[in-house]
Amino acid sequence: MKHYIMILACCLFSIVYGQNCNYKLSGNVHDFHDGSAITGAVIYIKTLDRYTTTDIDGNYSIDNLCKGLLILEVSHLACDTKQIEIQINGDTQYDINMEHHIEELNQIKIDAQGNHKLTKTSQETQLKTKTLERFSAFSLGDALKQISGVSSINTGNTIVKPVINGLHSSRIVVLTNNVRLQDQEWGIEHAPNIDLNSAGYINVIKGANALAYGGDAIGGVIVLKPKNISLKDSLYGNTILGMQSNGRGPNISSTLTKSWKKGWYLTGQASYKIFGDFKTPDYYLTNTGMNSKGLSLNTGFKTFEKGFNVFYSYLNNEIGILRSSHIGNIEDLVNAINSEEPLVHNDFSYDINAPKQEITHQVFKTDFYKRFKKFGRLEIQYDFQNNQRFEYDIRVGDDKEKAALDLTLKTHTLKSDLKIDSNTNAIYKFGINAGFQNNFANPDTGVRRLIPDYDKYDFGIYAISELKLNENTNLDFGFRYDFNKINAKKFYLTSRWEERRYDEDFADIVIDDLGTQLLVNPVLTYHNISASAGITHQFNANNSVIFNYGLSNRAPNPSELFSDGLHHSAARIELGDLRIKQETSNRIGVSYLFKNEKLSLNLESYLNHIHDYIYIKPTGTETTIRGAFPVWEYLQTNALLYGLDVSANYKFNNQWYLNNKTAFIKGRNLTEKEALIDMPSFKTINAIGYSNKKWLNFKAELQSELVLKQNDYPDNNFEVYIPTTEESVLLDISSPPPTYHLMHFESDITVKLSEKSDLNIGLNITNIFNTSYREYLNRLRYFADDLGRNFMLQLKINY
Amino acid sequence: MKTLKNLSILFISALVFTACSSDDDNPEPVNEEEVITTLTATLVPVGGGTTITLQTQDLDGDGPNDPEITVSGALAANTTYNGTLELLNETESPAESINEEIEEEDEDHQFFFQITNSLATFTYDDFDEDGNPVGLEFTVTTDDTTGAGTLTITLRHEPSKSANGVSDGDITNAGGETDIQAVFSISVK
Numbered sequence: 001m002k003h004y005i006m007i008l009a010c011c012l013f014s015i016v017y018g019q020n021c022n023y024k025l026s027g028n029v030h031d032f033h034d035g036s037a038i039t040g041a042v043i044y045i046k047t048l049d050r051y052t053t054t055d056i057d058g059n060y061s062i063d064n065l066c067k068g069l070l071i072l073e074v075s076h077l078a079c080d081t082k083q084i085e086i087q088i089n090g091d092t093q094y095d096i097n098m099e100h101h102i103e104e105l106n107q108i109k110i111d112a113q114g115n116h117k118l119t120k121t122s123q124e125t126q127l128k129t130k131t132l133e134r135f136s137a138f139s140l141g142d143a144l145k146q147i148s149g150v151s152s153i154n155t156g157n158t159i160v161k162p163v164i165n166g167l168h169s170s171r172i173v174v175l176t177n178n179v180r181l182q183d184q185e186w187g188i189e190h191a192p193n194i195d196l197n198s199a200g201y202i203n204v205i206k207g208a209n210a211l212a213y214g215g216d217a218i219g220g221v222i223v224l225k226p227k228n229i230s231l232k233d234s235l236y237g238n239t240i241l242g243m244q245s246n247g248r249g250p251n252i253s254s255t256l257t258k259s260w261k262k263g264w265y266l267t268g269q270a271s272y273k274i275f276g277d278f279k280t281p282d283y284y285l286t287n288t289g290m291n292s293k294g295l296s297l298n299t300g301f302k303t304f305e306k307g308f309n310v311f312y313s314y315l316n317n318e319i320g321i322l323r324s325s326h327i328g329n330i331e332d333l334v335n336a337i338n339s340e341e342p343l344v345h346n347d348f349s350y351d352i353n354a355p356k357q358e359i360t361h362q363v364f365k366t367d368f369y370k371r372f373k374k375f376g377r378l379e380i381q382y383d384f385q386n387n388q389r390f391e392y393d394i395r396v397g398d399d400k401e402k403a404a405l406d407l408t409l410k411t412h413t414l415k416s417d418l419k420i421d422s423n424t425n426a427i428y429k430f431g432i433n434a435g436f437q438n439n440f441a442n443p444d445t446g447v448r449r450l451i452p453d454y455d456k457y458d459f460g461i462y463a464i465s466e467l468k469l470n471e472n473t474n475l476d477f478g479f480r481y482d483f484n485k486i487n488a489k490k491f492y493l494t495s496r497w498e499e500r501r502y503d504e505d506f507a508d509i510v511i512d513d514l515g516t517q518l519l520v521n522p523v524l525t526y527h528n529i530s531a532s533a534g535i536t537h538q539f540n541a542n543n544s545v546i547f548n549y550g551l552s553n554r555a556p557n558p559s560e561l562f563s564d565g566l567h568h569s570a571a572r573i574e575l576g577d578l579r580i581k582q583e584t585s586n587r588i589g590v591s592y593l594f595k596n597e598k599l600s601l602n603l604e605s606y607l608n609h610i611h612d613y614i615y616i617k618p619t620g621t622e623t624t625i626r627g628a629f630p631v632w633e634y635l636q637t638n639a640l641l642y643g644l645d646v647s648a649n650y651k652f653n654n655q656w657y658l659n660n661k662t663a664f665i666k667g668r669n670l671t672e673k674e675a676l677i678d679m680p681s682f683k684t685i686n687a688i689g690y691s692n693k694k695w696l697n698f699k700a701e702l703q704s705e706l707v708l709k710q711n712d713y714p715d716n717n718f719e720v721y722i723p724t725t726e727e728s729v730l731l732d733i734s735s736p737p738p739t740y741h742l743m744h745f746e747s748d749i750t751v752k753l754s755e756k757s758d759l760n761i762g763l764n765i766t767n768i769f770n771t772s773y774r775e776y777l778n779r780l781r782y783f784a785d786d787l788g789r790n791f792m793l794q795l796k797i798n799y
Numbered sequence: 800m801k802t803l804k805n806l807s808i809l810f811i812s813a814l815v816f817t818a819c820s821s822d823d824d825n826p827e828p829v830n831e832e833e834v835i836t837t838l839t840a841t842l843v844p845v846g847g848g849t850t851i852t853l854q855t856q857d858l859d860g861d862g863p864n865d866p867e868i869t870v871s872g873a874l875a876a877n878t879t880y881n882g883t884l885e886l887l888n889e890t891e892s893p894a895e896s897i898n899e900e901i902e903e904e905d906e907d908h909q910f911f912f913q914i915t916n917s918l919a920t921f922t923y924d925d926f927d928e929d930g931n932p933v934g935l936e937f938t939v940t941t942d943d944t945t946g947a948g949t950l951t952i953t954l955r956h957e958p959s960k961s962a963n964g965v966s967d968g969d970i971t972n973a974g975g976e977t978d979i980q981a982v983f984s985i986s987v988k
Binding site: 326327328329331332335343344394395396397398399441443445446447448449452453489491493494495496499511512514516517519565566573622623624625626627723724726 | 825826827828829830831832833835836837838855857858859860861862863864865866890900901903904907911913915949951953955956957970974975976977978979980981982
């Protein structure tokens with residue numbers, strides 16, 4: 001039609017004015033980012049069916065043109081073909097911007113090589129979609145254990161918190177779709193509220209070298225990103241169905257994406273899983289079921305130059321906590337530890353009773369970005385998070401169905417990032433963020449608040465430079481400043497206020513005296529400076545090294561500041577301290593990477609000195625009408641952590657391979673001259689794998705997981721008097737469980753269903769020999785064994 | 800221009816959100832509802848004599864202060880006492896009796912009495928629907944043994960009353976969680 005009109009128009013013109021076809025169109029084709037000339041771009045003049053190419057300076061010219069509309073198609077390797085309409089009324093000069101798809105190219109590399117990184121000089125590992133899909137029924141913490149040096153601290157097997165090089169909770173920053181998760185991460189039994197099924201990739205950056213994400217990530221940063229959406233007209237999705245024997249739980253997750261070539265996209269994802277009581281080799285773990293519902297929507301528009309994104313996610317988890325772990329006093333704890341089996345273990349059930357937790361986390365995010373010619377990319381983002389946590393204890397009378405803890409944490413963040421990448425050899429990033437957070441502890445629980453009501457204000461700015469010195473050497477520098485202010489209103493028992501000697505140091509913050517309780521208004525401010533520097537050097541095709549340094553500060557979290565009360569699941573009184581200062585980490589990381597056709601080896605070593613490290617330690621006992629309880633206080637010390645993470649892969653041929661992941665870590669309390677508590681013990685995973693493309697893409701792997709007994713631990717055991725037996729016994733809360741060795745198996749095949757769809761069937765067995773074991777970093781190890789054998793069948797359909 | 804527009808929309812929405820959630824009200828205090836501050840055992844001798852009361856009182860609950868324990872006097876030898884227990888939450892005023900809650904859920908509660916040096920024997924006088932003991936009412940009997948020792952009164956929540964010896968007052972196999980544990984120094988004269 002267009003052509004027809006044009007021809008008609010040309011004819012009309014020629015009738016009126018006569019033919020004048022001596023005009024010239026010329027110009028320059030250059031790169032959008034840095035304005036550099038694009039050599040060898042092909043220009044196809046659609047209307048005339050003629051071709052030309054740009055010269056070495058990116059110039060082109062087309063002669064003998066008539067008046068009228070020209071349609072050009074400009075194409076170049078790694079650029080999107082661009083269509084341009086130009087009206088010729090005489091000799092015309094027209095410059096063309098091409099969009100060199102550097103980022104998109106990188107994305108393609110992810111799939112081909114699996115080494116797409118967010119930082120250049122950090123110790124960083126990426127987990128890809130395929131790996132994550134295997135963990136569809138599990139948690140973020142479970143999946144991350146695939147990375148050498150990442151372990152977890154558990155409360156049972158459904159509350160799993162990632163530990164990076166020995167550090168966890170507030171020392172780890174989790175980002176989901178570029179939103180920093182604010183979900184009361186301070187507590188050990190508060191697992192990250194993430195539905196793993198909503199993530200396409202996860203990058204783990206060890207240490208505080210990714211300053212764009214936060215300055216207080218002393219342990220590291222976990223970045224979850226949704227799957228890439230390719231810009232073409234299509235509708236695609238996948239569904240994962242799973243069933244496992246242990247916990248007798250089905251799980252389902254489904255994703256559907258509609259994308260348009262013009263840049264619009266819409267993705268919906270939902271997942272559901274349900275588990276009953278899990279089982280050790282010998283008994284059921286009563287009340288360990290869980291029920292999880294997740295939903296996310298992601299929509300927006302993206303082109304190379306600009307785009308926006310609107311994202312919403314909802315996650316609801318109801319998690320049962322081992323019935324036997326709820327105890328009354330120190331005597332119950334002694335009985336529980338000394339009992340071979342948990343004191344309560346019943347038959348299998350899907351019921352979830354108290355003690356349990358129910359958490360709903362919602363994230364709403366919107367962002368907008370624009371690229372500026374010869375300059376860079378500017379992004380602005382606003383996000384809102386609502387975290388609602390209920391914890392139910394075993395209570396009596398009218399309070400039986402009432403939550404013992406009811407916290408609502410609301411967080412608003414506004415941030416802007418600017419990336420100046422016109423010169424690919426020197427990329428600069430700047431960012432600014434401001435946040436407001438409100439915590440509300442509902443008094444209707446009838447239980448004194450564990451965490452008080454507070455308002456928190458955050459402000460941060462950073463600058464990062466990524467310099468490419470030459471083909472083989474990259475150098476990074478970063479600097480960040482953060483300001484945090486907490487304005488809390490907290491009730492203290494007058495007796496506690498005096499016992500803490502706050503009446504001497506904080507008398508001026510008391511705003512109300514209720515007799516037995518005081519209402520106080522602590523306003524605490526913190527200024528944090530972080531810095532990072534790193535260099536990578538590639539010696540040759542096989543050998544490269546990374547060396548980096550990070551300085552970071554972390555302000556104390558509400559739990560470390562305000563805790564004051566009895567923690568039933570641990571049978572201990574936990575006390576925070578308003579005087580706690582921020583902790584400062586100096587971390588050095590050195591990595592050596594080797595890669596040839598058969599062997600890839602990655603050695604990551606680190607040394608982390610933390611000044612004023614905040615930790616919790618038993619300091620005595622207090623007696624209440626319930627009996628005696630150990631008192632655990634938050635204290636500060638100087639700590640040193642160091643270790644080595646190894647991952648190696650050796651391919652014998654196209655079918656057989658060997659894989660090793662080993663992590664060794666030591667943690668020292670320098671002031672007390674003893675080991676640090678809760679350090680992961682030595683762990684090595686060795687696997688032998690086989691794959692054969694001819695047998696329906698068959699893959700199988702046999703894994704051996706060996707975890708040695710932790711021999712370095714602080715001895716916090718103490719003698720307690722047990723009135724009912726009239727004797728003093730040793731309360732052994734320190735001794736780590738013995739060494740254990742587990743075998744696992746996983747396999748899968750892929751069947752092509754049609755041109756565009758396939759079915760993947762996976763069979764996994766964990767703990768093949770049904771070995772009884774307990775893990776040092778599982779808080780329920782005092783009460784029960786860890787999980788026994790589990791068969792898992794997973795069907796995955798891509799369409 | 801369009802960019803600016805989008806930016807301003809973002810900013811405004813952020814401000815609106817922030818503005819909504821700020822208020823200056825002080826939070827309300829929480830009075831612990833099911834805290835037990837006080838346990839009083841009253842022992843009335845059958846056929847007359849001095850009534851003995853044993854009390855443990857911990858007004859700051861889980862706070863740092865130890866419970867105050869008082870014993871009104873020595874038990875008489877060769878005497879039978881009718882014993883009752885009273886549990887109070889004195890953080891509320893007037894003080895709230897917890898006895899009722901225990902009576903309502905008597906199958907989930909049991910008191911245990913342990914005394915050293917065989918100074919006395921305890922028998923249960925109240926039972927739940929299944930005929931298992933509760934212990935809010937009990938009988939203490941002393942014989943001609945005299946001397947000093949300790950009496951431990953323990954309240955267990957959700958004990959297994961059917962376990963071996965539990966219904967006879969033996970705590971060894973009771974399990975459950977301790978709600979109260981009070982140790983009194985007593986003597987029999």
